Amino acid sequence: xxxxxxxxxxxxxxxxxxxxxxxxxxxxxxxxxxxxxxxxxxxxxxxxxxxxxxxxxxxxxxxxxxxxxxxxxxxxxxxxxxxxxxxxxxxxxxxxxxxxxxxxxxxxxx
Amino acid sequence: xxxxxxxxxxxxxxxxxxxxxxxxxxxxxxxxxxxxxxxxxxxxxxxxxxxxxxxxxxxxxxxxxxxxxxxxxxxxxxxxxxxxxxxxxxxxxxxxxxxxxxxxxxxxxxxxxx
Numbered sequence: 001x002x003x004x005x006x007x008x009x010x011x012x013x014x015x016x017x018x019x020x021x022x023x024x025x026x027x028x029x030x031x032x033x034x035x036x037x038x039x040x041x042x043x044x045x046x047x048x049x050x051x052x053x054x055x056x057x058x059x060x061x062x063x064x065x066x067x068x069x070x071x072x073x074x075x076x077x078x079x080x081x082x083x084x085x086x087x088x089x090x091x092x093x094x095x096x097x098x099x100x101x102x103x104x105x106x107x108x109x110x
Numbered sequence: 111x112x113x114x115x116x117x118x119x120x121x122x123x124x125x126x127x128x129x130x131x132x133x134x135x136x137x138x139x140x141x142x143x144x145x146x147x148x149x150x151x152x153x154x155x156x157x158x159x160x161x162x163x164x165x166x167x168x169x170x171x172x173x174x175x176x177x178x179x180x181x182x183x184x185x186x187x188x189x190x191x192x193x194x195x196x197x198x199x200x201x202x203x204x205x206x207x208x209x210x211x212x213x214x215x216x217x218x219x220x221x222x223x224x
Binding site: 033041042048096101102 | 158211
């Protein structure tokens with residue numbers, strides 16, 4: 001099956017700092033989503049981004065499908081950004097099921 | 111509008127017992143998914159429904175696991191003869207059911223098998 005790797009696995013930031021999270025995948029995809037799992041376990045949709053660039057407030061994401069990676073940018077981080085960030089992909093003909101990456105655990109400190 | 115809801119939020123059971131976990135998808139979403147998340151890992155796919163039928167059940171770990179969606183809305187995940195290794199958070203998601211679309215997740219049910 002498709003492999004999805006995320007880096008870094010852990011990240012500690014001071015409030016106000018910027019960061020870039022990376023997601024590499026091993027095969028072609030027709031769907032890529034970024035999620036934030038908050039400390040209570042809720043998965044929150046951030047972006048649906050199989051290709052191109054999107055921005056939403058302090059967050060933006062870029063997927064380069066031909067090179068099989070996606071980047072999530074967090075600017076001016078806040079303590080509420082803490083949690084685990086997952087990317088998840090769906091393969092063409094993969095039956096709509098998402099394969100999740102290994103996750104990046106982010107902690108934002110005051 | 112209301113998001114995906116799951117009940118119960120927590121379930122503690124004894125080894126060997128039977129459990130049912132319920133998922134209410136977003137109204138109008140024809141596709142429904144079940145995932146399982148173990149501690150420290152990303153969610154793993156279990157089963158996908160399009161309408162009332164299971165379109166893909168390749169992620170169910172064994173025949174103790176079964177899921178239904180009889181009217182194309184609410185779904186129930188059923189686990190027979192629970193084992194301690196079944197302990198995890200069970201997540202449900204729904205989507206519009208188009209060929210490529212966004213999945214929205216519920217809060218999950220935390221299952222603990224003693």
